[in-house]
Amino acid sequence: MSELSRLDNDQPLLVAEGLAKNYGQLAACRDVSFSLYPGEVLAIVGESGSGKSTLLQLLSAQLAPSAGCVSYRMRDGVLRDLADLGEAERRFLFRTDWGYVHQDPAQGLRMAVSAGANVGERLMAVGWNHYGRIRDTASTWLERVEIDVGRIDDAPKTYSGGMRQRLQIARNLVTEPRLVFMDEPTGGLDVSVQARLLDLMRNLVSELGLAAIIVTHDLAVARLLSHRVMVMKGGRVIETGLTDQVLDDPREPYTQLLVSSILPP
Amino acid sequence: MTAMIELANAEKTFTMHLQGGVELPVVRGVSFHVEPGECVVLSGPSGAGKSSILKMIFGNYRCDGGRIGIRHHGSVIDLATAEPRQVLSIRRSTIGYVSQFLRAVPRVATIDVVAEPLIANGVVREEARARAGQLLRRLNIPERLWPLPPSTFSGGEQQRVNIARGFISDLPILLLDEPTASLDAANRAVVVELIAEKKTKGVAMVAIVHDDEIRHLIADRIVDVTSFAAAA
């Protein structure tokens, strides 16, 4: 499917309705509802403790909501409530149709296993059983994320931070997922490495027509990667809209504060 | 109605929460329309709200009242109330925006920066690059610069790259924010030519131009923004 037809698709890929999560008295996330369409990139911004990471975990079914539900359109076109999926189905979704890029690559990679096997694992998990083909596909993906194929047999513990993050992206995209969750994907990287990674992600997202939900506290990341932004504060979504609209014409006091806190380039 | 753009009583106010909630009314009662093949130039002194109106038509600034009707895929969509994804769809296939400043995409070759809007709309890469090359040549960007990213270029060169990127597409509406600001006479003439070509193709345009000479060359109608100035 071309990017165009994906973007004009009228059926939402993921629908959140009235999502809430309480930890005892603390409401980490309250009444979040939105729809995400195929090929759409949504950034969730807000400062530490605003509930954005909790929301990401709710959306990716890693955490059960206290109220509300998340539905996802499976590859067969049927919208299913994630809470109704069996564990096997949910895990299958996680290693085929979804990707999850962690802030800390050590959480998303097998650090002691070679880069090739890190990328190939998802393929082997869905039954690929031909070493040569697995390795070829892994090489192609290393090239796409700009990692020297000569390092395919090195373990990521020998990689730099930026390379690890790119490897994590390759590992996630090899099964051609339709939705990728990213938790502060550029956090902890120095600025020049961040720029390269952002550029790469931007291209991959548009080439593959990926839908993505990106949690970030960095508005520059949101501007570069996302179509839409949700601003969170105190567990609530306080402002939402087109990325350039929210960032150029912020309406809420908190959003204005966030935007005005960016140092001019 | 055949108008491509129809504004009716559109208004915009900034509320500066960080300055104690000061209300900054920008424009009010903005009403005009633009027909296919027509170039409307907004006039008025600095700070009158010309750029704000352009940004509202692009959906970059939110509209606080009234309506901004855009003809998109044969029907009229009100940008003041449109869903974000409708706005995106409009930007992809209906409205183009040529600003003064190139938002440089790092590491991408100039030729690809220019070709990108066509590729995004489904044109084959080779053809898109060929058309990008023609446009760059007309705008006097030497071919040896094409493979380089534009971030290293001079201000005038960057602006011409940006113009090429803005004019390459076949979008039915173009918004031009000072497209000739820092260009020399020869290149200004090229831009005037490009605008005339767009008119013959039926493209509706809204422009902000400070240069009187250019304004006379391109404007079919002039809308004076001072009349929309919101009384503070």
Added chain:
Amino acid sequence: MNAPTYNFAYLDEQTKRMIRRAILKAIAIPGYQVPFASREMPMPYGWGTGGVQVTAAILGPQDVLKVIDQGSDDTTNAISIRKFFGKTAGVETTTSTTDATVIQTRHRIPEAPLHAGQVLVYQVPIPEPLRFLEPRETETRRMHALAEYGLMHVKLYEDIARFGHIATAYAYPVKVNARYVMDPSPTPKFDNPKMDNCPALQLFGAGREKRIYAIPPYTTVVSLDFEDHPFTRYRFDAPCALCGAADSYLDEIVTDDKGGRMFVCSDTDFCEQRQAAGHHGALSAAPHKEKAHV
């Protein structure tokens, strides 16, 4: 003679029942690791406490017991365990694979084909084949439950990437009855094909890890591999120096401090039977190299 202070086969009857229940469950779910309340045995962990408990639970007075360690009937571990059951259960013991009804083994499957009615009891140090790649027990159990075995191929992939072929030579993972991936204990992969469709019952006991699993008779056991790197087994490319066998698994014996060595069958019973039948080896040192054995 039965020592009066011990119950038959050392363990009390309640414990044996508990272990038998675990064994029955293991047989019912081939390849699945059944947890059991492993007891302290009068020997250190790593000396076969799991295998000994399984043997104790299934042994009857009529059984004939054989115990081997790396194929050999006459090493310390094998002799100790044989004596242990001789003393606590008073069962008949043997070194003959064919005559035994219960064979407890460490790290080998006998060369002579097993027959129906026999039970092969393996001593297992680490029952979890996914352990070295996934340290969390909760996670490995979930992977077994959902048959998510991609990770097992990651290990084989790493072998090929590093050595050009699947270098795992022992504890080579197998899939049992097309469902559970299982660690066959540290037997050489040379023995893997013997597990497939075997007429004997195969029981695995891990004492320290408290797991029992089983392969019922005539069950499909497939060694994992890649289409373009199929499973192969290896042996030293030499006939046995004592019996001349060209198809048995060989041990390397260093004979002096000048580099002299010889290769002999690791299965001592097999080797002795052949020698008794008149086969003789060259008693010479062989080149140190391995060859695929078809």
